[in-house]
Amino acid sequence: MGRTLAEKVWDAHIVRRGTDGAPDLLYIDLHLVHEVTSPQAFEGLRLAGRPVRRPDLTIATEDHNTPTLDIDLPIADRTSRTQIETLRRNAQEFGIRLHSLGDADQGIVHQVGPQLGLTMPGLTVVCGDSHTSTHGAFGALAFGIGTSEVEHVLATQTLPLAPFKTMAITVDGTLPKGTTSKDIILAIIAKIGTGGGQGYVLEYRGEAIRALSMEARMTICNMSIEAGARAGMIAPDETTFAYLQGRPHAPEGADWDAAVQYWRTLRTDDDAVFDAEVVLEASDLEPFVTWGTNPGQGLPLSASVPDPADMADENERVAAERALEYMGLTPGTPLRDIAVDTVFIGSCTNGRIEDLRSVAKLLRGRTRAENVRVLVVPSSARVRLQAEAEGLDKIFLDFGAEWRNAGCSMCLGMNPDQLQPGERAASTSNRNFEGRQGKGGRTHLVSPLVAAATAIRGTLSSVADLGPDVVAPDGSPLTDADRGLLSA
Amino acid sequence: MEKFTQHTGVGVPLRRSNVDTDQIIPAVYLKRVTRTGFEDALFAAWRGDPSFVLNQDAYTNGSVLVAGPDFGTGSSREHAVWALKDYGFRAVLSPRFADIFRGNSGKQGLLAAQIAQEDAELLWKVLEANPGTEVTVDLVAKQAHCADVTVPFQVDDYTRWRLMEGLDDIGLTMQHESEITAFEAERAAWRPRTLPAKHLPPVEVVAARPVAAPRHADDALA
Numbered sequence: 001m002g003r004t005l006a007e008k009v010w011d012a013h014i015v016r017r018g019t020d021g022a023p024d025l026l027y028i029d030l031h032l033v034h035e036v037t038s039p040q041a042f043e044g045l046r047l048a049g050r051p052v053r054r055p056d057l058t059i060a061t062e063d064h065n066t067p068t069l070d071i072d073l074p075i076a077d078r079t080s081r082t083q084i085e086t087l088r089r090n091a092q093e094f095g096i097r098l099h100s101l102g103d104a105d106q107g108i109v110h111q112v113g114p115q116l117g118l119t120m121p122g123l124t125v126v127c128g129d130s131h132t133s134t135h136g137a138f139g140a141l142a143f144g145i146g147t148s149e150v151e152h153v154l155a156t157q158t159l160p161l162a163p164f165k166t167m168a169i170t171v172d173g174t175l176p177k178g179t180t181s182k183d184i185i186l187a188i189i190a191k192i193g194t195g196g197g198q199g200y201v202l203e204y205r206g207e208a209i210r211a212l213s214m215e216a217r218m219t220i221c222n223m224s225i226e227a228g229a230r231a232g233m234i235a236p237d238e239t240t241f242a243y244l245q246g247r248p249h250a251p252e253g254a255d256w257d258a259a260v261q262y263w264r265t266l267r268t269d270d271d272a273v274f275d276a277e278v279v280l281e282a283s284d285l286e287p288f289v290t291w292g293t294n295p296g297q298g299l300p301l302s303a304s305v306p307d308p309a310d311m312a313d314e315n316e317r318v319a320a321e322r323a324l325e326y327m328g329l330t331p332g333t334p335l336r337d338i339a340v341d342t343v344f345i346g347s348c349t350n351g352r353i354e355d356l357r358s359v360a361k362l363l364r365g366r367t368r369a370e371n372v373r374v375l376v377v378p379s380s381a382r383v384r385l386q387a388e389a390e391g392l393d394k395i396f397l398d399f400g401a402e403w404r405n406a407g408c409s410m411c412l413g414m415n416p417d418q419l420q421p422g423e424r425a426a427s428t429s430n431r432n433f434e435g436r437q438g439k440g441g442r443t444h445l446v447s448p449l450v451a452a453a454t455a456i457r458g459t460l461s462s463v464a465d466l467g468p469d470v471v472a473p474d475g476s477p478l479t480d481a482d483r484g485l486l487s488a
Numbered sequence: 489m490e491k492f493t494q495h496t497g498v499g500v501p502l503r504r505s506n507v508d509t510d511q512i513i514p515a516v517y518l519k520r521v522t523r524t525g526f527e528d529a530l531f532a533a534w535r536g537d538p539s540f541v542l543n544q545d546a547y548t549n550g551s552v553l554v555a556g557p558d559f560g561t562g563s564s565r566e567h568a569v570w571a572l573k574d575y576g577f578r579a580v581l582s583p584r585f586a587d588i589f590r591g592n593s594g595k596q597g598l599l600a601a602q603i604a605q606e607d608a609e610l611l612w613k614v615l616e617a618n619p620g621t622e623v624t625v626d627l628v629a630k631q632a633h634c635a636d637v638t639v640p641f642q643v644d645d646y647t648r649w650r651l652m653e654g655l656d657d658i659g660l661t662m663q664h665e666s667e668i669t670a671f672e673a674e675r676a677a678w679r680p681r682t683l684p685a686k687h688l689p690p691v692e693v694v695a696a697r698p699v700a701a702p703r704h705a706d707d708a709l710a
Contacts, residue, residue, distance in 0.1 A: 015671045016664050025661065027671050029679055039521035047524060048489065050658070056683040072695040079519065086521045097682050104691045116687060118680045148566075148595075148657070155658045158668055248686035251678035259678035381693045404696045 002269025004166045005235050006201040009141040009266065013124050015158055023160040029123035029140075031153050032109045033060035033096065035087040036414070037128030041151035042090040052094045054157045059118065060091050060098040063108045064414050068377050068404035071101050080415065094154075107380020107406040110134040110348040114218065115382055117247025121236035121263040126153055131348050131430065133224040137217035138244075139236035139266050141201070144225065164230050165275040167200040168268075171208040173282040178463035180358075181216035182350060182428070182447035184208065184280070185223045186288035186298045192278060194296040197229030200276065203268060204234050208282035214243040215354045222349045223430050226295040235267040287462040289335055290432050290445040292323035297432075299335065301450065301462050307331035326434055327442050328422070335460050338444070342425040343455040344437070345448060346377030346404075347411040350428035353378075353386050355448040360392040362452040362463065363399040369458030374401035375417065377409040401455070413438045426454040489597045491654035492627055495578045497551030499623035499634055500541055501615040505556030509589065512560065512568040526571035542575075546619030552632075554611045554623070555582045560589025560600075569596045579625045581632060581641060583608055594647040595656055599625060601632065601641035610637055627652055 003011070016025040031054075038060070045052065052058060065080035075081040084101070091098035099105040099112060106112075110131055113119040121139035126132060128150045135142035145153070153159055171184055189196075202224050209217070217234050224232025241260055244250045251259045268274075286300040297320070299306065308320040308331065324331065329338070345351070345359055356378065368374055376396045378384040384406055387393055396403045410417040411429035419425055419441025428451050432443035444460060453461035517529040534540045541547050553572070559582040560568060569592045572580065579599040593600040603611075614635050615621055624633040625641075627648060632639050643651075650656070655663070 016667050025664065025667075027668070027675075030682075040523045043521075043523035048656070048658070056681040059682040069696050069698055071693075083521055097685050102693055102695075104693055105687050106693075118682060120678075120680060123679065152658055152661065156661045156665075156668065157672075158661055160657075160661065248688060249680050249682075255678040258676065262676070262678075382688065385691055385693070402696075402699055405693070 002272035004268045004272045004274060005139060005203055005233055005266055006141060006164070006166055006231070007272075009122055009124065009139070009233075012122065013141075018160070023162050025158050026124060026161050028126050028153050028157055028159060029057060030113065030118055030125045031058045031150075031157075032113055032125065032127035032129075032132070033058060033087075033150070034063050034109050034127070034129065035083040036064045037147050038090065038150055039083065039086045040147050041128075041154055042094065044148075044151040045094070045154055048155075050155045052096060052154045055095045055097070057157060058096050058154070059112070059116075060087060060096050061106055061109050061112050062087060062099070062101050063106075063406075064408045064412065066101050066106075066405075066407040067415050068407050068409050068417060071405045077416070104381050104385065107378075107382065108348045108351065108408055110218075110222065111352065111379035111383065114138070114214070114243075115247070115380060117244055117250035120244060120250070120259070121240060122266050126159065130225045131222050133229070133232045134218050134222040134348055136221040136224065136231050136233040137214060138240055139233060139263065141231055141233065142221075143231045165200045167197065167202050167229070167276040167278065168274040169202050169204050169278045169280070170206040171204065171280045171282050172206045173208055173284075174211065175208055175282045175285060178449060179285050179287055180447040180449055181212050181219045183285050183288040184282065185220045185226075186290065186295070186445060187285055188278070188280065189223065189227045189296050190288070190298040191280070192227055194226060194294050195228045197224060197227035200229050202227070202229045202232040203274070204232060205268075209234060210237065210239075212239075213354060214239055215352045218352070219349055223295065226430060236263045287447060287450050289426075289450060289460055290443075291327065291329060291335060292320060293326055293432055293434050294319075294323070295430065295432060295445060297323055298445065301335050301460060303335055305329045305331050305333045305335065305338075328424075336465070338460045339424070339458055340372060340426045340444070340454055340460065341423045342410075342419060343372060343374045343451050344377070344410045344425055344427040344429060345375065345401075345451050346379065346409055347427075347429035348379060348408070349411075349430040350448050351377060351379030351383065351406075353383050355428065356383070356387045356392050357390070359448050359452040360387075360395040362449065362466070363401070363455065364395045366399065366456050368400035368455055372455055372458050374399070374455045375404065375410060376401050377404045377417070378406045380406045399455070410437050412436060413441075419443075426451050426460060489654045489656040489659055492578070492597060492599060492651040494624065494626045494628065495551070495599075496622050496624040497576075497578065498547060498549055498620055499552045499554055499611065499615045500547045500550035501612040502541060502553055502555040503612055506558045506561060507555055508562035509560055509565050509568040509586075510562055513565065513571040515563075517571075518565060518567055523570055524574055526567060527574040527576070529567075530571040530575045544619065549576065551576050551578050552623040552625060553577050553580045554608060554615065555580060556608065557583040557605065559585050560593075561586040564588045564592070566592050566596070569593050569598050573598055581608065581611065581623075581625075594650060597651065597654075597656070599627065599643065599651060601625065601643055603632070603639055603641045607639035611639065
């Protein structure tokens with residue numbers, strides 16, 4: 001019988017097959033490290049007198065704690081400073097490559113791997129961070145691990161892993177204008193629930209997925225974890241190869257040819273069987289927003305805040321009641337009428353150059369809604385530099401947005417970028433949990449296009465709400481490139 | 489992990505049951521970035537009490553703790569084991585352990601040895617009558633000796649084997665190191681390496697400033 005993409009990558013990394021119910025021992029191709037989940041792992045190595053087995057398969061960056069302002073000054077928060085200084089010491093001691101704050105290659109760990117060309121099809125990629133699933137967009141098997149596993153990988157470059165189940169998520173058709181890959185994944189999570197992917201590696205496939213750019217694919221795989229999945233993957237294709245070729249660590253010459261030849265085999269065999277299958281029609285999708293406190297509590301923007309009384313499932317009803325109370329929302333309120341205080345554009349989900357371009361396209365020549373704070377945080381220093389080279393920073397600043405240095409920022413508020421109690425945000429990030437973006441903060445997860453439209457109007461909005469002159473408020477003609485940006 | 493076959497050290501009688509992990513180490517100590525240096529945190533709430541057993545000179549250097557039943561209940565924090573080890577304990581004897589604590593102990597090389605309730609009472613009497621008396625914990629024979637008293641203890645065979653071999657999870661994996669090395673030898677050339685580092689040319693990254701500051705260089709000049 002044929003194998004799925006995930007099974008092929010798994011099989012190619014078995015160092016030792018587990019017997020008598022023991023887990024398989026898998027080789028890890030790439031280990032990404034950041035300051036929050038690594039200190040005790042390095043300490044463990046030091047105590048046991050163990051070296052890092054493969055510093056040349058390991059790379060570290062500073063992201064979770066880093067400030068996005070005044071990055072050339074000492075970090076004010078003591079705990080943050082300690083964690084970052086600890087990572088710097090550990091990287092030095094164990095000979096690990098580190099991209100520190102202020103370095104052009106610093107950024108969110110899930111942006112750094114792909115932009116350096118380290119993330120490739122057919123790899124196993126791990127990191128002490130649940131959004132490691134992002135790298136699955138390249139056809140890599142990528143998942144988040146705990147601190148003791150971080151230590152295990154540092155010491156052995158392997159992990160004992162329990163087997164997984166496979167789920168195919170097929171998205172047919174074409175995305176309508178104004179919708180993005182963020183809307184696809186929010187719709188998927190709303191459909192299967194935050195636990196729907198538990199124990200599974202998801203494989204996203206179908207015409208709508210194939211049509212997406214690499215960056216848009218990363219957005220989808222990034223949020224696999226929000227459906228409870230162990231990982232999410234997309235089979236590599238010409239789009240993947242084009243993204244990779246020429247990047248600093250991409251293979252060259254004969255190695256490139258050998259790699260591409262192998263990568264072309266990384267697709268689910270026609271006769272392979274998935275443990276579960278889900279099908280979605282892209283043309284039915286609208287811009288999606290969340291109304292509650294988990295990423296599964298989402299609806300099309302044209303809908304209204306749901307009434308828990310209408311929910312048949314007892315657990316679902318109780319969760320919705322609690323969520324609405326925390327979010328300060330009344331059932332029946334059109335989602336479009338919800339006013340926000342803050343718009344956050346950034347994170348490993350939607351802080352890449354394409355995201356910034358599509359946002360800038362909408363903001364150009366327009367004015368910010370009164371009393372709305374707009375924070376634009378690129379996912380890496382290179383993305384920031386690229387945006388500045390294209391003049392996007394000027395557009396953001398003229399609009400009245402704040403243009404920051406790279407990092408995780410308000411996605412999780414470990415640095416000073418936080419919501420105040422009761423503040424409401426439209427956020428391009430990945431989690432709307434209670435207190436995630438700051439104690440008492442209220443988060444609506446949205447696509448970059450919805451975030452931009454919301455920043456202009458002040459209430460949750462889509463591109464369509466901006467009227468017919470949407471793309472060219474300054475009178476410049478609508479180009480094919482503009483259409484492309486707005487439709488995918 | 490250090491191999492554990494036999495250990496001799498001062499026995500500490502802790503006449504308490506249900507010593508949970510919050511008592512072993514309070515949550516306030518969990519923010520640290522280290523895995524060592526928790527000795528001051530061990531039993532933090534009790535250490536201020538001069539009558540607490542570890543504050544008595546004869547027991548201060550203890551390394552074998554004899555506690556009441558249900559030791560290590562509550563939170564799963566691995567810090568509880570780190571704190572006991574950092575203080576100098578190599579073994580804890582108790583009539584009953586919480587599962588997670590027992591598991592964590594095994595991973596970190598601390599012996600959690602289960603003894604009968606009456607044997608705990610017996611050991612307490614000896615250790616209290618003659619403070620500073622040493623206890624010998626013999627993992628091979630699964631017995632603890634203290635003065636003229638010998639008590640049997642239980643530990644599961646897998647943990648015992650791992651402790652005697654000095655194997656933690658990493659140690660177990662490294663038993664297959666030759667297989668890892670063989671796998672690495674076959675690793676395709678196209679698969680990435682982070683070193684030597686390759687990147688785009690270094691460029692200066694300019695620090696963003698708070699909004700109150702001038703937004704453009706032009707503004708600053710004006």
